[in-house]
Amino acid sequence: MTAAAEIEVLIRAKYPILYLVSWEERRVEEQLGQLAKSLNRTLHTWTLTQGMKPPVSRTSGPAKPTTLPGELEALALIYEAAEFTVFLLKDFHPYMKDPRVIRLMRDLAMRLRGRSQTLILLGPTLVLPTELEKDVTVVEFPLPTAKDIEETLDKCITAVKENPNVTTKMKPREKEIIIKSAQGLTLDEVESVFARSLVEKKKFDVEVVLEEKKQIVRKSGLLEYYPTQNKMTDVGGMELLKDWLEKRTDAFTDKAKKFGIPAPKGILLLGVQGCGKSLLAKAVAAEWALPMLKLDVGRIFGSLVGQSEENIRKAIRVAESVAPCILWADELEKGFAGVGGSGVSDSGTTARVFATFLTWMQEKTKPVFLVATANDVSALPPEMLRKGRFDEIFFVDLPDADERVQIFEIHLKKRGRDPKAYELQALAAATKGYSGAEIEQIVVGALYPAFDAGRELSQDDLLGEAKAVVPLSVMMREEIDELRHWAAQRTRPASDRKGD
Numbered sequence: 001m002t003a004a005a006e007i008e009v010l011i012r013a014k015y016p017i018l019y020l021v022s023w024e025e026r027r028v029e030e031q032l033g034q035l036a037k038s039l040n041r042t043l044h045t046w047t048l049t050q051g052m053k054p055p056v057s058r059t060s061g062p063a064k065p066t067t068l069p070g071e072l073e074a075l076a077l078i079y080e081a082a083e084f085t086v087f088l089l090k091d092f093h094p095y096m097k098d099p100r101v102i103r104l105m106r107d108l109a110m111r112l113r114g115r116s117q118t119l120i121l122l123g124p125t126l127v128l129p130t131e132l133e134k135d136v137t138v139v140e141f142p143l144p145t146a147k148d149i150e151e152t153l154d155k156c157i158t159a160v161k162e163n164p165n166v167t168t169k170m171k172p173r174e175k176e177i178i179i180k181s182a183q184g185l186t187l188d189e190v191e192s193v194f195a196r197s198l199v200e201k202k203k204f205d206v207e208v209v210l211e212e213k214k215q216i217v218r219k220s221g222l223l224e225y226y227p228t229q230n231k232m233t234d235v236g237g238m239e240l241l242k243d244w245l246e247k248r249t250d251a252f253t254d255k256a257k258k259f260g261i262p263a264p265k266g267i268l269l270l271g272v273q274g275c276g277k278s279l280l281a282k283a284v285a286a287e288w289a290l291p292m293l294k295l296d297v298g299r300i301f302g303s304l305v306g307q308s309e310e311n312i313r314k315a316i317r318v319a320e321s322v323a324p325c326i327l328w329a330d331e332l333e334k335g336f337a338g339v340g341g342s343g344v345s346d347s348g349t350t351a352r353v354f355a356t357f358l359t360w361m362q363e364k365t366k367p368v369f370l371v372a373t374a375n376d377v378s379a380l381p382p383e384m385l386r387k388g389r390f391d392e393i394f395f396v397d398l399p400d401a402d403e404r405v406q407i408f409e410i411h412l413k414k415r416g417r418d419p420k421a422y423e424l425q426a427l428a429a430a431t432k433g434y435s436g437a438e439i440e441q442i443v444v445g446a447l448y449p450a451f452d453a454g455r456e457l458s459q460d461d462l463l464g465e466a467k468a469v470v471p472l473s474v475m476m477r478e479e480i481d482e483l484r485h486w487a488a489q490r491t492r493p494a495s496d497r498k499g500d
Contacts, residue, residue: 003141004031007120011039011086015137016112017105019121019128022141024186025090028122036086041116044081045088046074056081071095075104083116093127102131109135143321144187146254149179152187153204156194167203174204176253177289181209184216184322210291213322217293222315224294226328228286235280236410236436237403241269241394241494249288252324252367263324264391265361266370268332268384270377270491271396272480273472274437277373278330280396284371285326292326293319297335300353312353316360324367332372333379354381361389377486385490394494395487398435398473398480403495404428407436411443422459430466433473442466 001009003020010018022028029045036043046052048070056077071092078087095101108119109132121136128136144152153175157168170178182190189212197208210228217225232242250256251264269277285292300311319327329335336354361370370390374380385393399407405428409419431439445468446461473480 003139004035006139007032008035008039010137010139011035011041011118014112014114014116015118016109017119017121017132017136019123019126019136019138020141021124021126021138022122023124024141024143024188025122027144027187028141029088032086032088032120041084041086043086043088045090047090052077056085071098071101072104075101075108078117078119079104079108079111081117085116086118086120088120088122090122092121093123093125096127096129096132102129105132106135143184144190146179146183148187149182149190150175152190153179153182153194156191156198156204160198165202166198170204173253177206178204178209180252180324181206181213181289181291183324184320185209185212206289213291213325216322217291217318220314220318222299222311223318223327224296226282226285226292226294228282228289228292230279230282231286232283234410234414235276235283236407237399238276238280238396238494239496240492241280241396244392244394245284245287252288252290263367264369265364266327266368266372266390268390268393269371269373269396269494270393270483270487271375271494272398272435272483273375274435275396275398276436277396278328279436281326281328281330281371281373284369288326288369290325290369291322292328293322295319295327295329295335297329297332297353301349308349308353309356312356316356319368320364320366325369327368327370329370329372331374332384333374333376336381336384358383358389377483393491395484395491396494397484397487398433399439400495401425401428401432404431404434404439407439408443411440415443415447417457422462426459427462427466430463431471434466434469434471435473438469438471442469445469 007018007020020028033043042054044052044054044056051070052074074087074089081087096105105119112119126138128138160166161168182193185193193209193212194204196212197203197205200208214225217223232245235242248264251261257263269280271277282292295315300315301308319325336350336357372390383389405424408422408424408427412419412422431442434442442462442465446465447457449464450457450461
């Protein structure tokens, strides 16, 4: 049932007081106006600055002068109003701490019950005193659906189709991407961002829409917005993982939904440090043209009682409000370290936050694709690895010879060098057991002596830097061997390793 249909049922059933939670005053008022007209009722709206519009006809005679504060006067007008009326009070929640307001609203609830009158409160947050919990019915007014956004997009296209400087032609797939990317915005924000896109890009551009979504994330203060700078071509190796992701590129589309495919939940990337797990997480967002948010668990924990639990719920709401999106949780085992023994150190706060996050992972219905990375599998709670939390768990191992060649190519190109000018096979042979991050530092480190000597980067510079580096696979051989042994039977390999 839609929110409008639910409100109609409640009005016809003579519920006395409704509380709509929404930012969208204009959209709510338009829908209530249509609803009141269909039910043959008069809609009155009230704000502290504008008063009641249109004026209310009273059942107890002509209007009487009053010195009551605005909020109390509005309730008094409703108390004396004729039947077949609907009253919309905007931003009334700040006044619901006043005991006089609470008492008058309880009186109103008794008076309106069974009458053809409805009082509707509208505000962006839910503020409901305990005394009114049994008298008020809360209705969540959702953000615009894909159909609403499509109608707005069609209106924008019609309005500018005669403008020769603007391109409005789109393929069905392009139009669907624009509509999906705008989900999570209010209708006013949708109209504004479409207008900005036409002014700035002379067409409907998904990047402009994602830029608008960045504002939602910034205002929350709990998640970080990451621009999609890295691409899959920046990631060396991991052919199996790339293929798995490529097959799910269109998994969030309506076509996939009609085919019976549920929105993918996410992946967990386990592996050796510096092997490109975080880089791949960033590349997924660019490949799928979705906004990427980073969950920093350290931001979730607050000093006040209950603050941490509320913060994780708020972070989840923000992520779902900008869905479809990628949610990146880096080094997950460190964020929830000590879950098992947290009851002593922090009164169980970590455990409760972790439980909320786990439940969301299992039950989420919004298209938020979680990309979690971890280095130390022993620190991950077993319940995190249970089937249903993630679609798949991939193990990212140290790159083999062919992958090291690719990584050298990527980093040499990134720094303006032609990979063909170097013997990449020899460099790959000299860096057996090196991670992708270590290979990048070899390229960076080799540039310094060449720059200092005033000459071009040479093969000897790269080989000399490679010999000077002690790879992590040597320093942490036992830990890496143990991780590989654990992952062999429990995870899916990210690469089709052919050995060195």
